[in-house]
Amino acid sequence: MSANLSAIFYLISGVLFILALRGLSSPETSRQGNFFGILGMTIAITVTFLSVGSFSSGLIYVLIFLLIGGLIGAFIAYKIPMTAMPELVAGFHSLVGLSAVFVAISAFLNPEAFNLGLPGDIKLASLIEMSIGAAVGAITFSGSIIAFLKLQGIMSGSPITFKGQHFFNASLLISIIVLTYLLCSTQSSNFFWIMLAVSFLIGFLLIIPIGGADMPVVISMLNSYSGWAAAGIGFTLENSALIITGALVGSSGAILSYIMCKGMNRSFFNVILGGFGATESASSGSKEQRPVKSGNAEDAAFLMKNASSVIIVPGYGMAVAQAQHALREMVDTLKKNDIKVTYAIHPVAGRMPGHMNVLLAEANVPYDEVFELEEINNDFANADVAFVIGANDVTNPSAKNDPQSPIYGMPVLDVEKCKSVLFVKRSLSPGYAGIDNDLFYKENTLMLFADAKKMTEDITKNL
Amino acid sequence: MEIDPFIFRLSIFILSIFIGYYVVWSVTPSLHTPLMSVTNAISSVIIVGAIIAGLAGNSDSNFTNSNIFGFLAISLAAVNIFGGFLVTQRMLQMYKKKKLNK
Numbered sequence: 001m002s003a004n005l006s007a008i009f010y011l012i013s014g015v016l017f018i019l020a021l022r023g024l025s026s027p028e029t030s031r032q033g034n035f036f037g038i039l040g041m042t043i044a045i046t047v048t049f050l051s052v053g054s055f056s057s058g059l060i061y062v063l064i065f066l067l068i069g070g071l072i073g074a075f076i077a078y079k080i081p082m083t084a085m086p087e088l089v090a091g092f093h094s095l096v097g098l099s100a101v102f103v104a105i106s107a108f109l110n111p112e113a114f115n116l117g118l119p120g121d122i123k124l125a126s127l128i129e130m131s132i133g134a135a136v137g138a139i140t141f142s143g144s145i146i147a148f149l150k151l152q153g154i155m156s157g158s159p160i161t162f163k164g165q166h167f168f169n170a171s172l173l174i175s176i177i178v179l180t181y182l183l184c185s186t187q188s189s190n191f192f193w194i195m196l197a198v199s200f201l202i203g204f205l206l207i208i209p210i211g212g213a214d215m216p217v218v219i220s221m222l223n224s225y226s227g228w229a230a231a232g233i234g235f236t237l238e239n240s241a242l243i244i245t246g247a248l249v250g251s252s253g254a255i256l257s258y259i260m261c262k263g264m265n266r267s268f269f270n271v272i273l274g275g276f277g278a279t280e281s282a283s284s285g286s287k288e289q290r291p292v293k294s295g296n297a298e299d300a301a302f303l304m305k306n307a308s309s310v311i312i313v314p315g316y317g318m319a320v321a322q323a324q325h326a327l328r329e330m331v332d333t334l335k336k337n338d339i340k341v342t343y344a345i346h347p348v349a350g351r352m353p354g355h356m357n358v359l360l361a362e363a364n365v366p367y368d369e370v371f372e373l374e375e376i377n378n379d380f381a382n383a384d385v386a387f388v389i390g391a392n393d394v395t396n397p398s399a400k401n402d403p404q405s406p407i408y409g410m411p412v413l414d415v416e417k418c419k420s421v422l423f424v425k426r427s428l429s430p431g432y433a434g435i436d437n438d439l440f441y442k443e444n445t446l447m448l449f450a451d452a453k454k455m456t457e458d459i460t461k462n463l
Numbered sequence: 464m465e466i467d468p469f470i471f472r473l474s475i476f477i478l479s480i481f482i483g484y485y486v487v488w489s490v491t492p493s494l495h496t497p498l499m500s501v502t503n504a505i506s507s508v509i510i511v512g513a514i515i516a517g518l519a520g521n522s523d524s525n526f527t528n529s530n531i532f533g534f535l536a537i538s539l540a541a542v543n544i545f546g547g548f549l550v551t552q553r554m555l556q557m558y559k560k561k562k563l564n565k
Contacts, residue, residue: 010511013508014479017505018482018486020501020505021483021486021490021498021501021502022486022489024490024491024494024497024498025489025490025491026491027491027493027494027558030494030497030555030558031552031555031556033501034548034551034552037501037504037505037551038548040508041504041505041507041508041548044508044510045510045511045514047511048515052514052515052518058517058519058530059518062514062518062533062534062537065535065538065541066537066538066541067541068538068541069537069539069541069544069545070541070542070544070545071545072538072542072546073541073542073543073545073546073547073549074546074549076542076546077545077546077547077550077553078549078553080550082554082557085496085500085550089496089499092500092503092543092546092547093503095543096503096509096540099507099509099510099513099535099536099539099543100509102513102532102533102535102539103509103512103513103516103532103536105529106512106516106519106532106533106536107512107516107529109528109529109532110516110527110529110530112520113515113520113529114512114515114516125469219499223502223503226506227502227506230506230508230509231476233509233512234472234476234509235469235476236512238468238472239511239512240472240475241508242508242509242512243475243476244475244476244479245506245508246476246479246506247476247479247482247483248479248482248483248487248502248505249483249502249503249505249506250480250483251480251487252483252498252502253499255484255487255488256487256495256498256499259492259495345493347492352495353492353495353496353498354492354493354494354495354498354499355496357492357493357495358496358497358554358557361493361554361557361558362557364557367558370493372492372493
């Protein structure tokens with residue numbers, strides 16, 4: 001296949017990828033969008049095989065590795081529980097990063113295969129593009145591995161900081177630029193390897209100081225990086241499908257990071273520099289024992305039975321307890337009693353963008369009953385019961401009325417405006433941000449101390 | 464004077480960033496998780512580079528290091544492609560079952 005023809009096919013698959021993202025603007029068109037994505041990928045892979053043309057003995061290995069990877073991927077996709085989506089996405093990001101590194105290494109070792117010149121005499125532009133792709137890929141890889149370990153709970157979610165951290169990271173970043181310059185001027189492979197090693201180290205150091213609650217930002221950011229890495233490699237390979245995709249994914253991740261930061265009222269740099277939640281909340285000095293009303297499943301069932309509208313506020317705790325199915329059963333019972341039930345989702349509920357929506361969808365909750373913060377926040381004043389399950393900081397009124405609070409200014413759900421609030425929680429412990437929640441001590445709040453799933457099931461029994 | 468082809472690629476890149484910007488802002492927030500998994504899958508189109516590296520010039524079975532890195536990259540990217548699209552499909556399927564309980 002001629003180079004021009006294959007370039008046109010790569011362009012077509014790039015356009016199909018755009019349509020794949022476009023489809024996600026509504027659930028109705030989303031499945032068609034995913035189909036376009038698969039089609040685009042199939043075209044890109046087929047064209048690559050055809051354009052290489054000369055089928056050497058390498059072909060059989062290429063197919064074997066493709067098959068092995070494909071089977072593993074399909075198996076994971078089929079088996080993974082929806083609650084583990086953040087870990088899965090972090091894991092997948094690390095693979096994109098590592099394959100970008102591997103492709104860059106291959107191109108560096110055998111530039112002739114990619115028309116980039118000869119080993120030791122690679123075109124300058126290609127060398128720079130390759131280095132960018134490899135460095136960003138390496139950062140994506142090691143950063144995602146740390147994010148994965150933190151989400152999986154293998155590594156503690158609390159930030160790891162040390163003295164001079166920012167200075168150290170900054171000097172490493174500068175050293176990458178210097179190493180790339182040395183690589184370009186000397187063509188010596190040593191600089192390439194050192195540059196890769198430093199990049200892996202930076203990815204690792206960049207993510208360790210970021211706390212568990214900031215994971216939505218981290219995942220989005222790594223999503224963005226994986227795109228820029230792909231684009232860098234796309235420039236090296238002069239492949240428009242890769243350039244288009246890299247740019248799409250890069251800007252997608254950047255927008256998601258922005259939305260997540262806005263959801264927490266924090267600047268991007270504030271999150272990246274990390275350390276949030278490391279120091280136990282400064283205002284915790286005045287930690288007098290305040291009275292709390294606690295109740296059991298019967299009390300909760302009684303309150304809800306007499307309500308005419310209920311708003312459910314799910315959070316990460318619901319995912320941990322796997323309570324989404326139990327919750328939907330409870331809601332079904334409520335609906336049978338002609339009670340209006342809606343769901344309110346905060347942008348940063350859960351550990352990744354849209355996490356709660358997927359869990360509710362998994363439990364067969366119709367998506368037209370699920371609302372975003374801005375859509376539903378005014379409804380709390382008219383609702384009878386707010387049922388907070390596994391959420392905490394996103395309901396904290398001190399974000400609105402206590403300028404001393406670390407989360408002051410963060411948009412929160414106006415849960416306290418409801419006639420009564422049911423708060424399912426295992427204990428009075430503060431949330432991830434380490435801040436006490438005034439809502440616990442409000443007159444109209446009833447705390448339900450139990451595992452989210454068990455409590456929801458018990459309430460259903462009592463309805 | 465002839466324009467360097469790099470400039471054309473750069474144009475594609477810059478314009479695609481803008482397309483990405485507008486397309487992604489129109490994605491409904493409830494589909495942000497599928498958005499992440501599908502962007503994951505499509506960024507693995509990097510597999511085209513891996514395939515070129517894996518197939519690069521040899522007629523016998525003496526693989527160079529470059530080939531081997533290509534093979535490894537192929538399997539990593541394939542995990543992502545199949546895993547990413549299938550898990551997205553699985554999620555989107557759930558959003559479909561909407562009126563089931565009515």
